[in-house]
Amino acid sequence: xxxxxxLTGAPGSGKTEFLDSLRNDxxxxxxSFLDELARQLLIDTPDFRNHWSExxxxxxxxxxxxxxxxxxxxxxxxxxxxxxxxxxxxxLHEVGTTLxxxxxxxxxxxxxxxxxALGEQYYSRDEVRNESLSDAxxxxxxxxxxxxxxxxxxxxxxxxxxxxxxxxxxxxxLDMTVANK
Numbered sequence: 001x002x003x004x005x006x007l008t009g010a011p012g013s014g015k016t017e018f019l020d021s022l023r024n025d026x027x028x029x030x031x032s033f034l035d036e037l038a039r040q041l042l043i044d045t046p047d048f049r050n051h052w053s054e055x056x057x058x059x060x061x062x063x064x065x066x067x068x069x070x071x072x073x074x075x076x077x078x079x080x081x082x083x084x085x086x087x088x089x090x091x092l093h094e095v096g097t098t099l100x101x102x103x104x105x106x107x108x109x110x111x112x113x114x115x116x117a118l119g120e121q122y123y124s125r126d127e128v129r130n131e132s133l134s135d136a137x138x139x140x141x142x143x144x145x146x147x148x149x150x151x152x153x154x155x156x157x158x159x160x161x162x163x164x165x166x167x168x169x170x171x172x173x174l175d176m177t178v179a180n181k
Contacts, residue, residue: 002072003031003177004105006080007169008147009112010140011131012123013158015078018112018166022076027174032070034077037062056088060095067105076173080106086146087139099149108152108176110169114140117158 007015016036023033037059042048048055063081081102085092092099115122116136123133131139147153154172159165 001107003074004067004107005031005074005076005173006082006106006109006147007076007078007112008080008083008109008143010114010116010136010143011125012115012136013112013140014115014162014165015112017162018169019076019078021166022170022173025170028076028177030074032073032075034063034066034075036078038079052088053090053094056084056091057094060084060091080109082146082150083143086142099146103150106150106152108173109147109150109154110172111144111147111153111155112165112169113156113158115158115162116140118160122158122160 007019009015016039019033019035022028022031038055041055041058041062048058060081063077063079063084067075067077081097082099085099085102114136115124116133117140120133123136125131144155148155156165156168156172
């Protein structure tokens with residue numbers, strides 16, 4: 001089985017940090033790792049914030065292209081195509097697809113709960129991740145709603161100890177990849 005794994009979640013969930021840690025784990029050397037597109041697109045073209053429809057179509061287009069470029073190799077991606085629909089539901093119809101079709105792109109989805117769920121002291125913002133605590137929690141709900149019906153969906157709760165949350169993710173991934181070789 002070729003594993004195509006999504007790490008998803010609202011801002012402040014640990015996706016980027018965890019992806020970097022997974023990338024450096026020798027037990028996952030067979031995987032390609034795809035960084036988040038949205039952050040880079042917003043850094044490169046800040047005006048996308050004024051054109052959400054165009055922004056999410058571009059994320060979808062680039063995500064599909066880079067997954068297809070892997071030619072059937074296993075991967076872990078920081079967000080998948082369905083994330084564009086969680087943020088901008090109209091994108092689903094604009095790109096001419098269905099959730100069912102997009103779910104088939106991935107074997108597993110690990111939804112990392114945002115640190116915003118633990119309170120303000122655990123949630124940090126920056127020039128790109130500028131969502132408020134309440135915005136992050138609303139995004140959490142939208143992301144969960146978009147992905148929760150995927151057959152390989154698993155929700156990992158936020159913890160005060162980020163290392164424990166990462167270990168939970170790693171254990172699930174290793175169990176899954178060993179069991180389905």
